[in-house]
Amino acid sequence: MPQRVTSILTILLIVARVLLDYTMAKNATQHAIENSTTTYIKSVKVPNTTVLKEGRNNDKLGWIITKTLWKGKRMYSLTLEERATCPPTCHHWDDCYGNNMPFAHRFAHGPELLKAIDAQLQTLTDKWPEGIVVRLHVLGDFWNRAYVNFWFTMLNKYPTLCIFGYTAHYLTHPMRHAIDSLNLCSNDRSMIRYSYNGTYDPIMPHRKFAATEDYKGDTFDCPEQTDRIDSCAKCGACFNKRITKTVRFLDH
Numbered sequence: 001m002p003q004r005v006t007s008i009l010t011i012l013l014i015v016a017r018v019l020l021d022y023t024m025a026k027n028a029t030q031h032a033i034e035n036s037t038t039t040y041i042k043s044v045k046v047p048n049t050t051v052l053k054e055g056r057n058n059d060k061l062g063w064i065i066t067k068t069l070w071k072g073k074r075m076y077s078l079t080l081e082e083r084a085t086c087p088p089t090c091h092h093w094d095d096c097y098g099n100n101m102p103f104a105h106r107f108a109h110g111p112e113l114l115k116a117i118d119a120q121l122q123t124l125t126d127k128w129p130e131g132i133v134v135r136l137h138v139l140g141d142f143w144n145r146a147y148v149n150f151w152f153t154m155l156n157k158y159p160t161l162c163i164f165g166y167t168a169h170y171l172t173h174p175m176r177h178a179i180d181s182l183n184l185c186s187n188d189r190s191m192i193r194y195s196y197n198g199t200y201d202p203i204m205p206h207r208k209f210a211a212t213e214d215y216k217g218d219t220f221d222c223p224e225q226t227d228r229i230d231s232c233a234k235c236g237a238c239f240n241k242r243i244t245k246t247v248r249f250l251d252h
């Protein structure tokens with residue numbers, strides 16, 4: 001076979017392979033959207049002794065908090081299964097970040113996970129006298145009110161623990177009520193922002209928001225996304241109790 005024909009066949013085979021992979025990924029995501037799961041079922045892990053991951057392994061999160069009242073604490077994160085733990089009202093249900101995160105380890109939610117988190121919090125708060133901050137949830141969300149209350153219990157049990165993150169539960173009222181209470185009763189150690197295009201209202205000081213880039217309310221743009229700062233650990237705006245403005249994120 002002439003070399004030119006061989007080259008053309010090779011290129012056609014590569015194109016066919018790329019198209020096949022793309023179609024399979026698209027089908028898997030569509031299946032996940034319809035069945036309230038992650039696209040990457042094999043990435044859902046049984047909880048182990050290290051469900052909380054060090055922020056120094058995640059460029060966006062960073063490691064030692066350098067600002068706010070939480071200064072000096074170490075950053076950790078928790079990743080759950082997207083959609084399986086999220087409210088269907090989430091505006092990123094279809095185009096979730098997790099659709100493009102095949103390598104993230106999601107931990108299966110349920111009683112085993114709660115035991116694993118509790119045990120690791122004991123270890124980490126013993127290890128770091130300044131305490132730790134847990135970023136909830138890189139993927140996933142609060143799956144029920146008992147789980148929100150679990151974090152309330154953890155904040156009481158570990159006085160050097162702080163938590164921050166984002167939730168899609170602004171429109172699911174019983175859950176919003178529970179998360180409001182978590183923020184309100186935590187003595188500024190829980191800063192869960194609502195992923196919702198809303199503006200801070202001083203009548204509701206426990207409700208802060210994270211908006212999409214087209215939102216025109218009273219906002220500031222996440223400085224990590226615009227390369228003005230390295231990481232959440234060096235920024236702290238989302239968990240700074242004095243910053244009431246809505247944080248605005250670029251669409252992905």
Ligand code: SF4
Pocket residue numbers: 221222223224225229231232233235236237238239247
């Ligand atoms: S505004 Fe700051 S704390 Fe909030 S996500 Fe961006 S870098 Fe992290």
